Amino acid sequence: MSNSASEHSLQSFFGRINWNYADRYLFEANVRHDGSSRMPKSHRYATFPSVSAGWVLTNESWMPSLGPVNYLKLRGSWGLLGNQEIGNYAYTPTMAAKYNYYFGDTKTIGLAENSVANENIRWETTRVTDLGFDASAFRGKVNVTFDYFDKLTSDILLRLPMPGLYLGSLTAPYQNVGKVSNKGWELNLAYHDMAGDWSWNVAANFSSVTNKIVDNGGIPVISGNTINQEGEAIGSYYGYKSLGLVHSQADIDNYKNSKGEPITINEKRPQLGDILYEDIDDNAKIDANDRQIIGNPFPKLTYSLNLGLGWKNFDFSMFWQGIGGISRFYQEQATISNGGNLTTRWLDRVSESNPNGTWCRMGEENNELNSTFWMQRSDYFRLKNLELGYTFNPNLVRKIGLHGVRIYLQGTNLLTLTGVKGYDAEKTSSDSDNRMFPNIKSFSAGININF
Numbered sequence: 001m002s003n004s005a006s007e008h009s010l011q012s013f014f015g016r017i018n019w020n021y022a023d024r025y026l027f028e029a030n031v032r033h034d035g036s037s038r039m040p041k042s043h044r045y046a047t048f049p050s051v052s053a054g055w056v057l058t059n060e061s062w063m064p065s066l067g068p069v070n071y072l073k074l075r076g077s078w079g080l081l082g083n084q085e086i087g088n089y090a091y092t093p094t095m096a097a098k099y100n101y102y103f104g105d106t107k108t109i110g111l112a113e114n115s116v117a118n119e120n121i122r123w124e125t126t127r128v129t130d131l132g133f134d135a136s137a138f139r140g141k142v143n144v145t146f147d148y149f150d151k152l153t154s155d156i157l158l159r160l161p162m163p164g165l166y167l168g169s170l171t172a173p174y175q176n177v178g179k180v181s182n183k184g185w186e187l188n189l190a191y192h193d194m195a196g197d198w199s200w201n202v203a204a205n206f207s208s209v210t211n212k213i214v215d216n217g218g219i220p221v222i223s224g225n226t227i228n229q230e231g232e233a234i235g236s237y238y239g240y241k242s243l244g245l246v247h248s249q250a251d252i253d254n255y256k257n258s259k260g261e262p263i264t265i266n267e268k269r270p271q272l273g274d275i276l277y278e279d280i281d282d283n284a285k286i287d288a289n290d291r292q293i294i295g296n297p298f299p300k301l302t303y304s305l306n307l308g309l310g311w312k313n314f315d316f317s318m319f320w321q322g323i324g325g326i327s328r329f330y331q332e333q334a335t336i337s338n339g340g341n342l343t344t345r346w347l348d349r350v351s352e353s354n355p356n357g358t359w360c361r362m363g364e365e366n367n368e369l370n371s372t373f374w375m376q377r378s379d380y381f382r383l384k385n386l387e388l389g390y391t392f393n394p395n396l397v398r399k400i401g402l403h404g405v406r407i408y409l410q411g412t413n414l415l416t417l418t419g420v421k422g423y424d425a426e427k428t429s430s431d432s433d434n435r436m437f438p439n440i441k442s443f444s445a446g447i448n449i450n451f
Contacts, residue, residue, distance in 0.1 A: 006088045006089070007037070007088070008036075008037055008038060008088050009036075009037045010034065010035070010036050010037070010084075011034070011035040011036075012032055012033070012034045012035075013032065013033040013034075014030070014031075014032045014033075015030070015031050015032075016028065016029070016030045017029045017030075022059065023056060023059050024055065024056050024059045024060060025053075025054075025055060025056075026052075026053060026054035026055070026056070026075075027051075027052070027053050027054075028051070028052045028053075029049070029050070029051045030049065030050045030051075030079070031047065031048070031049045031050075032047070032048050032049075033045060033046075033047050033048075034046060034047075034048065034082055034084075034123070036084040036123070037088070038084045038086060038087070038088055038089075038090065038091075039084060039091065039121065039122060039123060040091040040092075040119050040120070040121065042119075042120075043120075043121065043122035043123065046082050046122070046123040046125070048079070048080040048081055048082050048125070049079065049080060050077065050078065050079025050080065050081075051077065051078055051079070052075065052076065052077035052078075052079075053075065053076055053077075054073055054074065054075040054076075055073065055074045055075070056071075056072070056073045057072045057073070057074065058070065058071050058072045058073075068137040068138050068142075069135060069136070069137045070136055070137060070138075070139060070140070071134070071135060071136035071137075071140075072133065072134075072135050072136075073133060073134045073135075074132075074133050075130075075131075075132055075133065075134070076129075076130065076131045076132075077128070077129070077130045078127075078128070078129050078130075079127070079128055080125055080126065080127050081125070081126045081128070082123040082124065082125055082126075083123065083124040083125075083126065083153075083157075084123055084124070086121075086157045086174055089117075090115075090117065090118065090121060090157075090173070090174045091117055091118060091119050091121050091174075092117050092119070093113050093115070093116075093117045094113070094114060094115055094117070095111045095112065095113055095114065096111070096112060096113075096114035097109055097110070097111050098114075099111070099112045113170065114170060114171065115170055115171040115173070116170050116171065116172060116173040117173055118173040118174055118175060120176075121157060121174050121175070121176055122155060122176055123155070124153065124154070124155050124156050124157050124176070125153070125154050125155055126151060126152070126153045126154075127151070127152045127153075127154070128149065128150070128151045129149065129150040129151075130147055130148070130149045130150075131147070131148050132145065132146050132147035132148060133145075133146055141191060141192060141193050142189075142190070142191050143188075143189075143190040143191075144187075144188070144189055144190075145186075145187070145188040146185070146186070146187050146188075147185065147186045148184075148185045149182075149183070149184060149185070149186075150181075150182075150183050151181070151182040151183070152179070152180070152181050152182075152214070153178070153179065153180045153181075153182075154178075154179045155176035155178070155179075156176070156177070156178025156179065156180060157174045157175070157176060157178070158174065158175060158177055158178045158216075158217070159171070159172040159173065159174055159175075160172060160175060160177060160216075160217050160219050160221070161219060161221060175217065177215065177216065177217035178213070178215060178216060178217070179213070179214040179215035179216075180211070180212070180213055180214060180234060181210075181211070181212045181213075181214050182209055182210070182211050182212075183209070183210050184207060184208050184209030184210060185207065185208055186205070186206070186207040187205070187206045187207070188203070188204070188205050189202075189203065189204045189205075190202070190203040190204075191203075194310075197311055197312045198309075198310065198311055199308075199309070199310040199311075200308060200309050200310070201306070201307075201308040202305075202306070202307055202308075203305070203306040204303070204304070204305050204306070205303060205304045205305075206301065206302070206303045207301075207302050207303070208300060208301050208302070209298060210298075211233040211234055211296070211298050212231065212232065212233060213228055213229065213230050213231065213232060213233070213234060214230065215230060216228055216229065216230045218230065222238060224370075225237060225238055225239055225329070225370035226238055227293065229293070232293055232296065233296035233297070233298055234296075235296065235297050235429060235430075236293045236295070236296040236297075237293065237294045237295040237296060237297070237329070237370075237375070238291050238292070238293060238294070238370070239291055239292075239294050239369065239370030239371045239372070240277040240278065240286070240290060240291055240292070240294075240369050240370065240371040240372070241277065241278040241292060241294060241371065241372050242275055242276065242277060242278075242371045242372045242373035243276040243277060243278055244275075244276055245273060245274065245275060245276070245350055245357075245358075245359075245360055246270050246271065246272050246273060246274050246276060246350070247272075247350060247355050247356060247357075248272075248355060249272075251276070252269065252270060252271070252272075255270060255276055256284070257279050257282045257283070257284045258282050259282075259284070261284035262284065263279050263284045263285070263286060264284065264285055264286065265277060265286040265366045266286065266287060266365075266366055267285075268366065270366075271361070271364070272350060272351070272352065272355070272361065273349060273350035273351060273357070273360055273361025273364075274360060274361060274364055274366065274367060275360050275366070275367050275369075275371060275373050277290060277369070277371060278290065278292075280292060291370075294371070294372050294375065295327050295372075295375060297326075297328075297429030298326070299323040299324060299325050299326035299379075300324060300325025300326070301323065301324040301325055302322075302323050302324075303321075303322055303323070303324070304319070304320060304321045304322070305318075305319070305320040305321075306318070306319055306320075307319075307320075313390055313391045313392070313393065314388070314389070314390055315387075315388075315389045315390075315391070316387070316388050316389075317385075317386070317387050318383065318385070318386050318387075319383075319384045319385040319386075320381060320382065320383055320384065321381075321382055321384050322379070322380055322381035322382060322417075323378075323379060323380065324379045325379065326377075326378050326379065327375045327376060327377050327378055328375065328376065328378040328425075328427060328429060328431075329370070329374050329375055329431075330374060330375070330376050330420070330422075330423050331368070331370070331374040332346075333368055343422040343423075344422070345358070345359050345421075345422065346359055346362065349361050349362065360373070376419070376420055377419055377420075378418070378420055378425045378427075379418065379419065379425075380416055380417065380418035380420070380425035380426060381416070381417040381418070382413065382415070382416045382417070382418075382425075382426060383413070383414045383415040383416070384412060384413060385410070385411070385412050386410070386411045386412075386414055387408055387409070387410045387411075388408065388409045388410075389406055389407065389408035389409075390406065390407055390408075391404065391405070391406045392404075392405040392406070401451075402449060402450065402451060403450040403451060404448070404449070404450035405447065405448070405449050405450075406447070406448045407445070407446070407447045407448075408445065408446055408447075408448070409443075409444075409445050410443070410444045410445070410446070411441070411442065411443050411444075412440075412441065412442045413439045413440065413441045413442070414441060423438070424436075424438035424439055426439055
């Protein structure tokens with residue numbers, strides 16, 4: 001049995017000013033003053049202002065005709081936002097009654113400090129700058145929205161690795177040492193029209209973001225097959241660069257460093273069918289020091305497409321979604337003890353009878369190292385949803401006491417265009433060994449009744 005209690009409070013003051021002149025010049029200013037019990041008294045309160053402005057050019061009397069463009073607005077914004085989500089009591093030492101002490105032969109529960117506090121922590125701050133425009137043309141049938149954003153998060157509250165001899169079993173303290181930049185753009189395009197009994201609409205979205213760690217206290221943080229390092233993206237893939245497979249004895253004989261010394265992989269020479277790795281430090285030994293950044297989890301482009309079509313009482317819609325410029329891990333344990341089935345790519349593994357195979361041999365742990373060998377280009381374009389519906393004549397359904405009746409057929413994940421084979425390309429970056437259940441293809445039919 002155990003008991004615990006904690007408390008946390010947040011106090012905020014907020015103010016706003018809006019100004020609109022003739023629907024041409026728009027201005028808004030906000031300021032908030034927040035105080036959190038999670039911060040020490042010296043840094044308990046922080047102020048976060050923001051401003052935004054817009055200029056509707058098409059409402060200017062001197063603006064010449066822009067042809068089909070009937071609305072054009074330029075806008076920009078800048079603001080700060082704080083974060084204090086670090087749990088309670090991070091700035092003060094805490095005690096835990098979970099340590100056992102012996103007085104003679106009697107065991108007694110005692111109190112001891114269980115974390116290292118930092119009395120100098122302060123609010124984490126995110127600064128966002130946004131520039132963009134909104135445009136409409138052909139009497140509102142075509143709409144375009146564009147944004148360029150620059151988001152910089154500073155004073156990020158992190159627990160950096162510290163020497164174990166210094167901390168013992170204590171938890172490392174929070175520090176304001178992180179700084180992360182996210183820059184990118186987003187474009188939205190939409191078109192809708194109708195003629196007679198027909199109506200149609202198209203909407204597309206494109207976005208791209210570049211993520212970079214600006215400051216990490218100068219200490220790279222490695223977790224499994226990822227690393228957080230200054231100048232690189234958060235969660236960058238960290239592993240070995242594959243140089244290919246051993247197809248012959250000549251490949252083994254030629255696997256040497258610049259000094260002509262035979263290279264070992266974790267103190268073993270490779271054999272037929274093994275993966276060869278780049279010797280970064282050129283010391284003829286492949287070990288943890290030869291790991292390098294081999295990618296990151298951020299796609300270069302994210303996009304989607306909505307299509308809609310209507311004819312009389314029928315309606316049809318499709319939603320497509322995809323990403324581009326991304327690689328992910330599709331790893332399978334090559335040892336016999338993995339306890340699971342393997343994909344058919346193992347049928348073409350290199351062996352004496354198949355020296356020109358495209359896959360590594362089984363039973364070698366060195367072939368399971370996180371490396372570019374297990375990475376695949378993971379671009380995809382997927383039909384996420386397709387729906388066909390029919391809405392009954394309102395005059396007809398009212399005769400039976402209803403306000404509306406619609407029947408529909410729907411399918412999800414019906415088609416995927418990708419180069420990934422054997423696995424679902426739409427997976428999380430943390431799923432390196434394909435343990436996530438893939439998206440399923442489904443069909444459904446239904447009826448919507450409004451009473």
